[in-house]
Amino acid sequence: MLDIKLIRENPDEVKTRLKAKEVDCDSAVDRILVLDTQRRELIQKTEAAKSEQNRASKDVPQLKKEGKDVSALIERMNALKEEIKAFDADLKSVEDEYTDLMLSLPNLPDPDLKPGGKENNQPICFYGGSSKRDFEIKNHVDLCTSLGIIDYERGAKLSGNGYWLYRGLGSRLEWALINYFIETHEMDGYEIVMVPHMLGYDCGLTAGQFPKFKDEVYWVDEDGENRHFMLPTAETALASLHRDEILTEAELPRKYVSYTPCYRREAGSYRSDERGMIRGHQFNKVEMFQVTTPEQSNEAFDELVVRAESLVKGLGLKFRTVKLAAGDCSASMARTYDIEVYIPSMNGYKEVSSVSNARDYQARRGNIRYRREDGKIEYVHTLNGSGLATSRILPAIVEQYQQADGSVAVPQALKRFLRGREMITKEDQLKVNIKSAFTCG
């Protein structure tokens, strides 16, 4: 949510900056200004009437005590009652429309972002050398299938297109990634939080996904008011952790890390080049989240980018970091850098981390504030960054670490999470299969 004072005082600046995001909010802003004026007029009228009512209400017992007649006063209060009712009804309808529009406005992009969409994204850092191989590379779908570490067929059997199963060493590899990431973040001072996977509506509202994008998540429990949705990212839960709270300056910044599966409808986004685990309805992600003061948030953003990058570096993967153009940042965010890992079979890069600064946008929606040392109360800044999306890292590892014989080397950093293993080979898989055939549950 944007600051109404900013809209009131600089409506043109707001309009211009939102245009950089390739959304036209001119009419919404104009309407908000009208409603804002109406709202304040109605508040004044209502409050004048309520003030009189309060005074009269105090006089009644006093006059009664003095044995005076209060019937005239009570009649006046009856009239006031009707007046207030009418004003309140008007005010409610104005405020409802006002709130809807305020919630629909996206966050202002930072001024240094290039305006426009994807085509204006700027890579700002490349890491990792040539990935040329002297054998014909295979894509991760074929590799994972032949190694028996991912079972696409049965995933589809169980849940349809966009689902897969991790099998044996595939599961171990995925789990190793999660462990590696979580452990690294914890050592860096992040608190590990395990959050509910089914969330109430207000979580989506605070994070900024709702009301606009409420069709992009899975809804469960659809009986009336108490609906829950499956979280599309841990950010949606973490953003609401301190909703309606007033923190103290001393306890900021707060740093959280969460591992959750992410559930997304991905309606209409299927593309044939995104085979396998590049895009699914359920994927795994470790998410970092920070709550900071406004002064801390730029530094926190840089920190999140560095942390995400160092995880990819730690795995020895080739990647690049991209500064997103205003229009490619999501609605809630003022700035976003994506970290994209190289996928040899696609000869392209795919996002494994998205680091964003929401500034006070989510804090306003969720009423998350802090008390400064000097006693003043202000909105916090919130930031999030994937660290990392394991379901996209695994294909990258499999493709970048593939060997001529179809086996896959294990990145050094993961070896201790994989019982010191050097390679994942078909023979490994065979052993795992035989073993699991004899062990039950």
Next chain:
RNA sequence: GGAGAAGUCGCGUAGCCUGGUCGAGCGCGCACGAUUGGAAAUCGUGUAACCGUCAAAAGCGGUUCGAGGGUUCGAAUCCCUCCUUCUCCGCCA
């Protein structure tokens, strides 16, 4: 899932039966001041958020006693619905 109890100003509580000087008493905590060589103790003062008015602050006005609705001239207090918590029973990883 069944039965019962409860949700009040940072925390703990009083007030609810018997509606009106209750936005709300007390204790703790916290802040400031006095006292002291300093501290403890003691005493005194203060102690929320939001909205509106204002250039801003002060001041003034309004709202908030879990949430929403109702009754009433007037609701923390009466009625209804919902949410949450606790206790007991049942069931269960």
